[in-house]
Amino acid sequence: MARGNKVSSAVIRRLPRYYRYLSELQNKGTTRISSGALGTAMGLTASQIRQDLSCFGEFGQQGYGYTVSSLREEVAEIMGITRGHSAIVLGVGNLGRALIENFPFSEYGFQVRAAFDVDPKIVGSSLQGIPVYDVKKLGEFLQNEPVNVGVITVPKQVAQKIANELVAVGVSGIWNFTNVEIAVPEGSAVVESVHFSDSLLALSYMISPRGTGDDDDEMDE
Amino acid sequence: MARGNKVSSAVIRRLPRYYRYLSELQNKGTTRISSGALGTAMGLTASQIRQDLSCFGEFGQQGYGYTVSSLREEVAEIMGITRGHSAIVLGVGNLGRALIENFPFSEYGFQVRAAFDVDPKIVGSSLQGIPVYDVKKLGEFLQNEPVNVGVITVPKQVAQKIANELVAVGVSGIWNFTNVEIAVPEGSAVVESVHFSDSLLALSYMISPRGTGDDDDEMDE
DNA sequence: TAGATTGTTAATCGATTAACAATC
């Protein structure tokens, strides 16, 4: 077990996929699986799966494989799902509202504590039981109730400004949905961005006659 | 110039970022840039940038660097922005509506032709001038007006079903926003997924005490 | 026990970085 070593970004990005497949297997009633079978299902090699898991410990049994439910729980633990994260949503436009109303934060261990906006028409209301406050009250709110993650769904013009405020009060993660690169001081918060446009442009490349791409089959299909 | 070779996924994923930075530089009025300066701005090495670009041609000039506007155009061309893609949106819930109303498809060369839903309350209406049809009319619509990309924002239970219909009528790309893996027959359509949950779970890992991660600084900041 | 499958070490492959001749 090569624990303690730095875990590469490639491995971190595969963890949620493992979790997704393991959850699916569990729902189907499958109780055990080998690295070989999981690899076939996911389009990865058995070697890679065993290598990936070995970053975190020993979860299998020789001659048997892995118990689906317990491996799933281990992966959940590794990713920090059980850590009881709290979050706030900055910007209750279409996207912010879509996330609050439809995205199952709690399934991933996050509790949304509040949302913030500038529009007086929605400030004071609540969505799914989550109160919407004036963004001016952000600092005040965070002083009383520290949160781990800020979800940025504001217009891109104010994204960096909001990020600065979040960093100032010591948020540890920023989940950024705007199409700009958020800059934070070295070692302050971690920024994870969902860049819709990057994704669409990659797709555009891949469907353009010349760029059928080599890989990527490894992802889909 | 190593043209004609297969372009790796890593390179394809960086193209949109190049485009983003070049657009920003252009907006700032910067007319020329060297691979060194661009690398510093983006957190990449000059070598990598030159290596990446060399997959597609020669765009610079020794002793000078690159002309921002023309490199930007070249990258746009490479990604297929100028190709005049058309798209339809499947599912006009919160997220579908958020995309239609806020995401600048046209900026990336996509024209949204129609949206589809099952809800009789919205079927027949239009958003931003885009008509919402009954999903039953999907096949009929596509016969008369072929589109390149289907954007899937339906509930995940029906995602695969919709994907099958899209593939059946020969769509070349699927932009999937549901939290499931879409399966398509080998060599039919390209699937590009925006997995919100994968992103949030990666963030969860990174903010969890043990998993401050090694890399990723290479991405943010 | 025999067969299966793990965790890990070694080999391979690919991607990133460094170096440098060409040249604007």
Next chain:
DNA sequence: TAGATTGTTAATCGATTAACAATC
């Protein structure tokens, strides 16, 4: 011309795959 910077080839680094002893 001298300095800067490209495109490309070679060197390094890291990630994936293969192999295999350990063992359930």
